[in-house]
Amino acid sequence: MMLIDNKKGWISWFNPIKYGMDRWLFALHRLTGIFIGLYLIAHIFETSNILKGPLTWNNLMVFLDWPFGVHLGPYILSILLLAVVFHGFNGLRLTIVENGLMLTKPYRPDYPYEPKSLKGWNLGLKILTAILMIVIGIIGIVYIFTGVLL
Amino acid sequence: MTVQVILKGFGEVVKEVTFRVRRYDPEKDNTPKYSEYKVPVKKGMTVLDGILYIKEHIDPSLSARYSCRMGICGSCAMIINGKERLACQTQILELNKDLIKVDPLGNYNLIKDLVPDLSKLFNNHKSVKPYIIRNDNPPTAEYLQKPEEREKYAMFTECILCGACLSACPTMAADDLYLGPQALAQAYRYIADSRDMGFEERLNVLDSKHGVWRCHFAGACSEVCPKGVDPALAIQLLRGVLMKNSFFGYKQVPAPVGKERPTVVEGLKVLEEKIKESEKK
Numbered sequence: 001m002m003l004i005d006n007k008k009g010w011i012s013w014f015n016p017i018k019y020g021m022d023r024w025l026f027a028l029h030r031l032t033g034i035f036i037g038l039y040l041i042a043h044i045f046e047t048s049n050i051l052k053g054p055l056t057w058n059n060l061m062v063f064l065d066w067p068f069g070v071h072l073g074p075y076i077l078s079i080l081l082l083a084v085v086f087h088g089f090n091g092l093r094l095t096i097v098e099n100g101l102m103l104t105k106p107y108r109p110d111y112p113y114e115p116k117s118l119k120g121w122n123l124g125l126k127i128l129t130a131i132l133m134i135v136i137g138i139i140g141i142v143y144i145f146t147g148v149l150l
Numbered sequence: 151m152t153v154q155v156i157l158k159g160f161g162e163v164v165k166e167v168t169f170r171v172r173r174y175d176p177e178k179d180n181t182p183k184y185s186e187y188k189v190p191v192k193k194g195m196t197v198l199d200g201i202l203y204i205k206e207h208i209d210p211s212l213s214a215r216y217s218c219r220m221g222i223c224g225s226c227a228m229i230i231n232g233k234e235r236l237a238c239q240t241q242i243l244e245l246n247k248d249l250i251k252v253d254p255l256g257n258y259n260l261i262k263d264l265v266p267d268l269s270k271l272f273n274n275h276k277s278v279k280p281y282i283i284r285n286d287n288p289p290t291a292e293y294l295q296k297p298e299e300r301e302k303y304a305m306f307t308e309c310i311l312c313g314a315c316l317s318a319c320p321t322m323a324a325d326d327l328y329l330g331p332q333a334l335a336q337a338y339r340y341i342a343d344s345r346d347m348g349f350e351e352r353l354n355v356l357d358s359k360h361g362v363w364r365c366h367f368a369g370a371c372s373e374v375c376p377k378g379v380d381p382a383l384a385i386q387l388l389r390g391v392l393m394k395n396s397f398f399g400y401k402q403v404p405a406p407v408g409k410e411r412p413t414v415v416e417g418l419k420v421l422e423e424k425i426k427e428s429e430k431k
Contacts, residue, residue: 103386
């Protein structure tokens with residue numbers, strides 16, 4: 001019998017369309033994880049430039065704040081801040097629920113079959129993550145753009 | 151006197167929809183391709199009815215797997231408009247679209263058209279030993295279980311092995327060896343069963359590189375389950391059990407055996423004799 005592989009592949013991680021909130025959070029968690037990982041590598045490369053003297057360092061700082069003559073630095077930092085806050089708090093939520101804590105007990109499924117594992121305390125933690133992300137995001141972004149700590 | 155029940159509008163053609171079906175014939179095609187068919191839709195018509203209409207009236211070479219047509223057997227799971235569903239339980243009019251895109255379940259090998267090879271699902275299911283394991287003597291009566299003990303696993307017994315959860319699972323999309331939500335939910339179903347003593351026997355499969363820790367709780371398996379089994383819940387509870395086992399040890403207390411029943415004892419004797427006879431032969 002001739003079979004062909006019909007695996008969706010890793011690219012499908014980033015296609016949560018048609019699925020619910022947790023599938024979107026999964027995609028976003030992966031995306032922010034990759035972004036933060038790449039940032040960390042770039043950050044090590046960036047800070048290593050201090051060994052090349054103050055001129056190189058200052059030139060690099062200006063370039064990162066104004067890449068290709070456009071003032072993108074604060075925007076990139078803001079995206080990074082939001083990614084770190086989301087990844088961190090969502091990671092804490094996952095650490096709790098992925099160990100079977102704060103989840104519902106097994107129940108009898110009733111039509112129209114809404115999975116309760118994604119609701120209840122788990123939903124509460126998701127809402128808390130969103131609130132923290134918004135609050136820390138506002139404080140952080142205001143600080144990045146103005147230097148004022150709210 | 152016969153009583154005739156007339157359902158208003160039932161059987162009338164309401165509209166025409168286009169079915170875009172993914173086709174693959176292993177004898178002709180190298181890669182799958184999409185074919186479109188116009189299907190007249192009547193009230194109450196399911197996607198499976200639409201596929202059978204195509205097969206009967208337009209293209210008899212179209213292949214799909216189905217059996218009970220009432221959401222019991224789980225044979226007709228497929229991806230309908232981007233989401234895993236049972237074709238026999240999905241009303242075309244409820245989709246509220248003029249284009250119905252039908253794909254075979256993902257993350258499996260494909261045999262033909264809409265027929266996936268479910269060997270992976272069944273092999274993974276077998277690997278977690280989905281049966282009661284006891285290390286004491288064969289029972290002379292039923293194992294006793296309280297109703298509240300049954301509630302701990304009752305929902306996970308509803309699984310019909312349709313395979314929709316494996317198709318929706320993002321981990322399964324990248325890891326061929328992952329056990330998958332169905333097998334892990336069934337492992338929890340037996341571990342949570344007060345009659346079972348097989349936790350240690352299942353541990354090496356569950357606590358492995360491609361076992362329970364691979365789940366990332368995307369919840370897609372629970373969302374697409376046509377029987378509301380909530381495999382994601384079972385997996386997280388199973389992780390809780392494994393964590394408890396790592397730190398404090400996890401011991402299963404065997405359910406007691408009920409009052410001895412002569413018919414069961416006699417049956418066991420007959421069975422033992424037959425085993426001995428077959429061993430002699």
